[in-house]
Amino acid sequence: MAVFTEVSADEARALLRALKLGELRELRGIQSGIENTNYFVTAEDMFGATEYVLTLFERLTAEQLPFYLHLMKHLAQHGIPVPDPAADKDGDILHTVAGKPAALVNKLAGGHELAPGPDHCSQVGAMLARMHLAGRDYKRHQPNLRSLAWWNETVPVVLPFLEPEQAALLRSELAFQNHVAGSSAWQALPRGPVHADLFRDNVMFDGGQLTGFFDFYFAGIDAWLFDLAVCLNDWAIDLPTGRHDPERARAFVAAYASVRPLTAAERQLLPAMLRAGALRFWISRLWDFHLPREASLLKPHDPTHFERVLRQRIAQPVTAAALG
Ligand SMILES: Nc1ncnc2c1ncn2[C@@H]1O[C@H](COP(=O)(O)OP(=O)(O)OP(=O)(O)O)[C@@H](O)[C@H]1O
């Protein structure tokens, strides 16, 4: 469950009042998610009832949060379907609730598509490219905080928990990614704000139509190709085995490239970036699994899933040419 911090009805009422969003009708803790405390909030004003999502940030600091919240606002203003943080009378979108930094955003319609087909992948691929283009003139800068520097810092912390063979793979993949990051192709990759965690459970569909991307709290400035690789590693694999699904991957990449064609450097580095995407989540899952925070009922994601994905990506590299 993901209510790390309890919010009282009075606290929710006070926030709604400060944001001039009407009276509180319902406050309901959201049981999924592993990073933040989330509540569904129903408010009613003279126009009727509206649903919002209240997020209390458990790990991120008030220094880091403006980048994410203003990015969501920027993208929403550029027509990308993402939650739009509500502002108070001073224009502030970062609030304090129960002593934690907090935001209130509109609730996206629909639910997750946990068994996506090629059509879902095309919709997400095209919207991902539109989102990258819409982020080009976003002025704030914050690196992807779960990128190479964090991998280098965190790998030594998780290594003692691994079997020798797993430790060897983790070490050698990290060395490979450090090597790739020194290449001219890597330097040439187009960059901008990326979501960096756009898994099936961070996208909403309603009646088969994409209604939005959410959970931008791992976003940062990074290679657009990294975002694409993270998506392919989730949207276009068979979850039980981690095996690449060529049909879904082709649909995803073709739709992405129809909005923003891949550059030569991106085509060259796709196989390495797919490995990077798998490594990133293997490390974070190992970290969450072996060094959990104090959260009574938290169920960490299975790290071995991304170990399998990484092994597949190394044994059977997926090239841009194979994806059309
Ligand atoms: N803007 C939104 N609109 C609709 N539903 C939302 C929205 N934000 C969050 N939710 C719901 O709340 C659940 C938990 O949110 P989220 O995935 O952001 O949790 P988290 O703990 O912040 O992240 P993580 O995915 O890293 O575990 C989502 O699965 C979704 O059902």
Ligand SMILES: N[C@@H](CCO)C(=O)O
């Ligand atoms: N998407 C991440 C969880 C953090 O959002 C994972 O599956 O490990």
